[in-house]
Amino acid sequence: MDLESPEQQAVRAAARKFVANNIIPRADEFDKSGEFHEYLLEAAKASKIFTMAIPTEYSGLGYDARTQALVLEEWGYGCAGMGTTLAASILSMEAVLIAGNDEQKRRYFAPMLNTEIGAFGLTEPDAGSDVGAGTTTAAREGDGYRINGAKCWITNGGVASVYVIFALTDVLKGTKGLSAFIVERDRSGFIIGDKEHKLGLRSSNTVYFELKDVHVPVVNLLGHEGDGMKIAMKTLDTARPAIAALAVGLAQRCLDECVEHLHRRFPHKPFPGQTLQFKLADMQIQVDAARQFVRHTMALRDAGMPFARESAISKTLCTDMAMTVSTQAVRLMGSYGYTSELGKFMRDAKVMQIYEGTNQIQRLVISRAVLAPTPKAVPLSSAGAS
């Protein structure tokens, strides 16, 4: 049985071709320079792939979650840094899809239809894993809000045209006083700071920015005051399996490069020693299992079923797997891995274990679900009694 529909197969083939033509040839160059891959947005215009999460009624491609995962996997195969630009832009759109009204969606998606991108501003210097420790405020003023504060580690932060920014509308209420706002880049007081130079995902743009008396109208508030935390968590639920899909692609690439290298270096020896054979088998076992879990998570989401737990598991499983597989691949290639482009995949994977909620935070989420007081197993004494 083919698990991918003909439409999905076509989407995957198109994504693979795009990645082969536009991403793989230039990934190394942008990894080295750490510059943002501006050219890619132009290249992606024709396919409108940056609108793949926007529903067709808003003129987007309207891909379901499973189909989006196929595209992200292919992008991760090419360059997880460039894939992160796509995933982070979608992340910001998801917040609007989840909490925005019709007018807000039209307004937010309009630039995206022209392959401009969005960013999601939640993290602050003292509020990383501890989202509730944020200090950015939004004070009600006349027909709008005045936002003050600073955000850091914001993906696409220096290159987006529209942002979803989280700020406290009631500082006394803590996370219950958090609200989400659409903030356009050209508003005065929006100051983009220094770019981060990172170990991995280097061509993905990451910046610190400040908001100094940034005024936004009331119509930019997503949902109601105090909905922010709920919106952020729901949005991140959708984003985590997207990162997982990128990680699956990254890991598959490492494995392919490794095999390619072995064939090149040992042309007359199709089967390397068992130590090596089994390591390759272990890598493929992990990649395949992880890919299926992403598919499962996306299928739950497409079916409208709860998937928060699976979302956290997929992110942890796949990014940890990508770290293991990329490390193993570079190691199997020895000196060749160390002096080739393969080292990039290790560095990229390391960042992926951290962003979009560290894998430690995911484990907190998962363990809460595991320990929830709902019956999970039939008590042993009564098993088979009926």
Added chain:
Amino acid sequence: MNFDLTETQQEASQRAHMFARTYLDGIAYDLDRCGVLPKATLDALAIHDFFGLLVPKASGGVGAGFINHILVIEAFSRSCPAIASILNNHALAVHAIAQWGSDAQKQHYLPSLATGRRLGALAIHEHGPSLGIGPDALLASCRDDGFTLTGTKAFVRNAGAADLYVAFATLEPVAKNPSLTAFLIDAHTPGLTIGPRLDTMGLKGCPVAHLIFETVAVSRDALLGIESGGSAIVDRLLSLGSVAEAAQSVGIGRAAVKHAADFAEKRVQFGQPIATLQAIQTLLAEAATDCHLAWLGIQRASQLVEDGGAFEVDAAMVKTFVGRFGAKMLIDAIQVEGGLGISESKPFGVDGTMPLARLFRDMAGTLLLDAPGDFPDTLIAKSITCTGKP
């Protein structure tokens, strides 16, 4: 059984740590950026006798033992693993000459290697599946008065910076199971060119390149040891190298754990320093445990080397152990620091650098820049089975 260092070893260790803090902490960040080794650092290494550690006293060196060497490598690796790598490669070349060189060779080379006027390097690896097999393997043909060498030595550390290479070649005609012959090759020998410096992930201060030999003519004086006696030399050097590189991994791992622990005590999330969270404690504890157990194995292997016993299996076990846990130490240390752990942006921390991202890359370099991954398993298995067929 005694795990304690002797008084002399303790002093040597303290001197190495002091040197690392004084001379290496400050250069590590820039060295990683630009890759150019400062002359002042080389001078300081020379003045403090680090180049001559393994050179016998009779040849103008310090005549220190292998344990002393390991202590220096570990200490330097906490500050700047690239320098440790350069020094280790030099020391192994020194060891080869001290062990197998003729009196004339020792007199000619060792005094200048001891003072750092000459830098040494090993040229072992090749592109082929095994030494002597590949299309560009380094082959040596006998002439009346010496040898002619043609071929390539791959991934040579200290390439370009070194004045003297201990290079291994296969004698022509190539036998079915070729054995190697060791040569001492002066960097300026006509016909020898250094390929372009390779782009490495870490240890960026330690240059790596291929050496290309085009009918390089050398006299019989260049022969180190006996003809076809090079395989035993290579095996011993690789085993010593395994122990030293494991010490380098432990130095990097300890520096990373310390950095992450300091960070965890300062970083407050959820109203408390994250060092109080069990999940963070576990990450730190496991990395510290791996460092500690690896170090015990390294000490044991080094003691065997000093006692002149068989240490190859111990060396292989140490290599396997750090191969398994080395990368994980850095993966986990960075995880503790989150976003700041992956930052290569700004000078940060006590020594003005933000080292975990660099140490991550340096660790990869330490573990990877050597022969393929499965040979230690084979060697260990041989030691515990009768057949032990590789």
